[in-house]
Amino acid sequence: MAVYEHTYKRYSGELTPTWSRFLIIPRHAYRAVFQSKLFMAFFVACFIAPLVFAILIYLHHNVNALGILQASVDEIVPINGSFFQTLIGIQGILAFFLTLLVGPPLVSRDLTNNGLPLYLCRPFSRAEYVIGKMSVVIILSSLITWVPGLLLFLFQAYLEGGGWLKDNLWIAYAIWSSSWVWIILFALLSQAISAWVKWRVVASAALLGVYFISTVIGGIINGLFRTRLGNLISLGALLANVTAGLFRTFTPTDTDVQEFRNGRVVRQVLINQPPLWSHWLMLALICLFCLWLLYTRVRAYEVVR
Amino acid sequence: MAATMESQSNTLEPVAQLPSDNVQPVIELDGLSVQFGKRQILKDLRANLRGRSIGLLGPNGAGKTTLIHTLLGFHPASSGTARVLGHDIVTDDPKQLLAQIGYMPERDSFIAKMTCVHFVRLMGELSGLPSEAALERAHEALFYVGLGEARYRTIDTYSLGMKQLAKLAQAIVHGPRLIILDEPTNGLDPPTRTRMIRLIREIRDGGHARIMLSSHLLRDVEECCDEILILKDGFIAAHCDLEEERKANRKFLEMEMRGDTHAFVEEVGKLGCEYALTGERRLKLVLQEGVEIRDFYRLAAEHQVQIRRLNYKKDSLEDIFLKAMETNAGFNAQGSKFKVENKN
Numbered sequence: 001m002a003v004y005e006h007t008y009k010r011y012s013g014e015l016t017p018t019w020s021r022f023l024i025i026p027r028h029a030y031r032a033v034f035q036s037k038l039f040m041a042f043f044v045a046c047f048i049a050p051l052v053f054a055i056l057i058y059l060h061h062n063v064n065a066l067g068i069l070q071a072s073v074d075e076i077v078p079i080n081g082s083f084f085q086t087l088i089g090i091q092g093i094l095a096f097f098l099t100l101l102v103g104p105p106l107v108s109r110d111l112t113n114n115g116l117p118l119y120l121c122r123p124f125s126r127a128e129y130v131i132g133k134m135s136v137v138i139i140l141s142s143l144i145t146w147v148p149g150l151l152l153f154l155f156q157a158y159l160e161g162g163g164w165l166k167d168n169l170w171i172a173y174a175i176w177s178s179s180w181v182w183i184i185l186f187a188l189l190s191q192a193i194s195a196w197v198k199w200r201v202v203a204s205a206a207l208l209g210v211y212f213i214s215t216v217i218g219g220i221i222n223g224l225f226r227t228r229l230g231n232l233i234s235l236g237a238l239l240a241n242v243t244a245g246l247f248r249t250f251t252p253t254d255t256d257v258q259e260f261r262n263g264r265v266v267r268q269v270l271i272n273q274p275p276l277w278s279h280w281l282m283l284a285l286i287c288l289f290c291l292w293l294l295y296t297r298v299r300a301y302e303v304v305r
Numbered sequence: 306m307a308a309t310m311e312s313q314s315n316t317l318e319p320v321a322q323l324p325s326d327n328v329q330p331v332i333e334l335d336g337l338s339v340q341f342g343k344r345q346i347l348k349d350l351r352a353n354l355r356g357r358s359i360g361l362l363g364p365n366g367a368g369k370t371t372l373i374h375t376l377l378g379f380h381p382a383s384s385g386t387a388r389v390l391g392h393d394i395v396t397d398d399p400k401q402l403l404a405q406i407g408y409m410p411e412r413d414s415f416i417a418k419m420t421c422v423h424f425v426r427l428m429g430e431l432s433g434l435p436s437e438a439a440l441e442r443a444h445e446a447l448f449y450v451g452l453g454e455a456r457y458r459t460i461d462t463y464s465l466g467m468k469q470l471a472k473l474a475q476a477i478v479h480g481p482r483l484i485i486l487d488e489p490t491n492g493l494d495p496p497t498r499t500r501m502i503r504l505i506r507e508i509r510d511g512g513h514a515r516i517m518l519s520s521h522l523l524r525d526v527e528e529c530c531d532e533i534l535i536l537k538d539g540f541i542a543a544h545c546d547l548e549e550e551r552k553a554n555r556k557f558l559e560m561e562m563r564g565d566t567h568a569f570v571e572e573v574g575k576l577g578c579e580y581a582l583t584g585e586r587r588l589k590l591v592l593q594e595g596v597e598i599r600d601f602y603r604l605a606a607e608h609q610v611q612i613r614r615l616n617y618k619k620d621s622l623e624d625i626f627l628k629a630m631e632t633n634a635g636f637n638a639q640g641s642k643f644k645v646e647n648k649n
Contacts, residue, residue: 008449008508011442011480015433018400024430032418114414118475121377121408122431123400300379 021124025132026139029106033136039101043140046098049090050148053083057152061159079156081171085247088149088175092182092239095141096211102140103190104203106133107298112198120300130191130294137187146179174246181242185235185283188290195297211235228254228273232282242283245276329391330355331483331515332376334541336385339368339375346371348539349385354517356532356546358509361519362626363536369519370411372536373485377408390482404433407476407514411487413468415460422447422456425474432479439478446474451500466497473504477514484508485517490525498525505529527622535629543629547622556617557624560588560601564610572604 033039059065060076077083110116119129153172157165190207197203218234221227231237244250252273259267330353339347347368361369374380376389378399386395392402416424422443429439447456450470455463460471469489476484489505490498506529509516520526526533531548534541562569563586570582573590580590598615605612 008477008511008513009480010482010513011434011438013438014435015404016430016435018433021431021433024427028419028423028427031423109417113417114410114412115416117379117408117410118414118416118428119431120379121403121406121410122428122479123404123433124431125400300377301374 018123022128022132022135025129026136029102029133029136033102033140036101042098042101043144046091046094046144047148049087049094050144050152053087053152054155056083057156057159079160081168081174081247082249084149084153084171084175085178085243085249087152088145088178088182088243088247089240091145091149092179092243095145095179095182096186098140098144099137099186099190100204100207103137103187104194104197104207105200106136107191107194107294108198108200108203111195111297116298117300126295126298130298133194134187134191137190138183141183141186142179145183146176149175149179171247174243174248178243178246181246181283182239185239185287188287188294192290192293192297195294226256226269226271228271232274232278235286238279238283241273241276241279245279250276330388331359331390332517333388334385335387337372337375337382337387338384339371339380340383341380345383346539347375350387350541352534352541352544354532354534356515356530356548357512358505358516358518358530358532360526360530360533360547361517361536362521362523362526362533363542364630365521366538367536368539369536370487373408373487373517373519377406377485378403404479405482407479407481407484409472409476409484409486409489411491411519414472415468417461419459420457421452421460421463421471421474424460424471425456425478428475429478432481434479442478442480443474446478447471449477450474450504465492466494469493469497469501473501477508481514483515483517485519487519488521489518490520490522502528523622523626533622533625535626537630543625545625550625556592558590558592558598558601559614559616560590560612561614562586562588562605562610562612564605565608566610569604569608569610572608573601576600576604 056077057079059069059071060079066072066076110119116129120126150172153168153175157168189210190203193203193206193210197206215234215236218230218232218237221230221233223230231241241250250273252275253270254273255268256271257265257268259265332352332354334350334352334354337347337350338345350372361372363369371380375382376387376394378394382395386393388394389402390405392398392405394402416427419427422440425443425446426436426439429442430436434442444453444456447453450473452467452470452474455467460468463471469491473486473489476486486505490501493501502525505516505518508514509529509531516529518526518529527547532546533543535543566582566585566588570580570588573580573588576596577593578590578596580588582588601615602612604610
């Protein structure tokens with residue numbers, strides 16, 4: 001079908017492997033995403049925390065630099081599981097805002113413009129479509145969570161030397177797995193909401209609401225009933241506790257301040273947290289619900305019954 | 306006695322031979338039924354479609370679009386199956402089939418915030434073309450459909466006609482073996498419609514792809530298609546090879562007369578001709594073998610009827626369509642004959 005010939009001819013060249021075709025969606029989506037200056041600025045800002053943490057690791061191992069700062073090693077934050085947990089906590093929140101910027105229009109635009117039949121009339125399944133759309137969020141979120149996290153881990157292992165890497169390999173696993181928990185949850189939530197709410201602004205507001213309102217309601221339940229069962233409906237608490245579990249800092253009990261006088265805690269009690277497995281279970285249920293929402297909505301044509 | 310087509314027990318078999326049985330069918334409908342909830346949309350469709358360009362006709366709600374969607378795998382078959390280009394839509398891997406199909410949807414469908422060339426390239430890549438090849442063919446396809454100069458504009462800024470052409474470009478970018486066009490001339494002005502029809506005919510005549518065209522417009526189908534499938538209430542109301550129909554020597558005769566037409570028409574019926582009387586003076590009839598024009602003049606003279614006008618008229622698509630609409634659904638497509646059955 002050469003331009004000069006102006007005639008229809010079949011394509012007889014090579015085809016791309018089927019498994020890799022879902023990656024076509026993020027590649028084309030990034031063209032539009034990175035055209036936004038706001039997004040570019042935000043994306044660059046997402047690397048400030050890893051940079052600060054890298055400096056802290058560097059200072060930890062550089063006696064000369066500590067001398068210039070007139071500080072000792074003890075005064076610098078220790079480089080352990082909690083150090084990386086803090087990093088993942090910060091980057092996880094940033095990943096949420098990144099999802100807020102990128103995620104909501106991904107499916108809703110296709111639904112608004114009847115774009116789904118165009119995808120699904122090709123050798124491209126509904127699952128590949130959803131994975132492709134999710135990977136727009138997943139790839140970007142990975143770049144600001146577990147990728148810098150693992151790089152910092154390797155940086156620390158390189159500077160520390162000896163058997164540190166071997167002794168702390170579990171931290172690398174915790175960085176990787178906890179990041180994926182955050183990423184998958186946000187990606188699924190954003191796509192499920194995007195599939196049900198066609199208007200981008202409303203979809204963004206809904207995503208923000210799901211995260212913060214659930215956290216607020218969970219906090220209210222905890223406060224009113226002197227319990228920690230509210231954590232199970234708070235996305236923030238669920239993610240924090242699961243991350244703590246992976247970084248081995250999860251405690252089965254939590255202190256609840258019952259009396260506070262003249263700036264001092266007068267009375268506090270220990271309250272049992274729901275077991276860690278219940279947090280995992282809740283996250284799994286939320287993810288399954290999102291998948292069900294996507295399954296019902298992502299169709300070439302809606303059949304009105 | 307004024308007999309009409311409706312009151313006659315007319316069984317036309319065969320009007321025309323379908324394309325030779327040795328040609329591999331493009332689409333084989335094998336008892337295909339589709340049900341949404343309790344409502345049955347397609348009912349036991351059976352036909353072998355072999356044409357270079359297949360027209361899908363039927364009134365609103367007949368099931369045309371549902372049939373297309375089912376062939377594309379958008380809706381599951383509730384019973385029966387269909388084979389498209391030899392691939393079974395129920396049992397075979399749909400990706401194998403979909404890689405060989407280009408689909409132009411009826412409704413406005415595009416990907417927002419994209420230039421047209423970017424959009425068509427994306428569609429090419431999703432069909433399996435490597436990025437560079439997809440870009441090259443996107444440019445070519447857009448030039449081919451006549452959007453070459455406008456290819457860097459976003460589709461949101463296109464007119465309705467341009468959007469239709471863009472949809473055609475995305476349907477052909479990957480060079481499919483079968484192109485399914487759902488109402489391709491909807492909302493087009495006459496010049497754009499002419500262009501669209503010309504493109505469809507060019508693709509058909511090029512022989513590189515088969516076409517299935519669904520339309521309400523008989524003229525479009527008549528201009529582009531050589532085989533027709535008419536649906537009515539989810540059944541096949543008629544199935545014929547239009548090309549053969551055109552070539553066939555079954556002449557329709559239109560007659561305008563004055564005088565005692567009743568007796569004359571009765572005599573015409575006795576000659577074995579199928580006929581329809583419209584009003585008191587106009588008679589449409591099908592010439593049977595062995596019956597000649599002078600027989601009518603002879604009968605007219607005997608009954609003192611004046612034949613004021615006499616025209617030959619081949620069976621047009623409109624005739625076929627109208628006749629199919631008059632019939633009860635229940636076309637028994639054995640894949641080789643055109644047959645319209647009357648409820649009476």
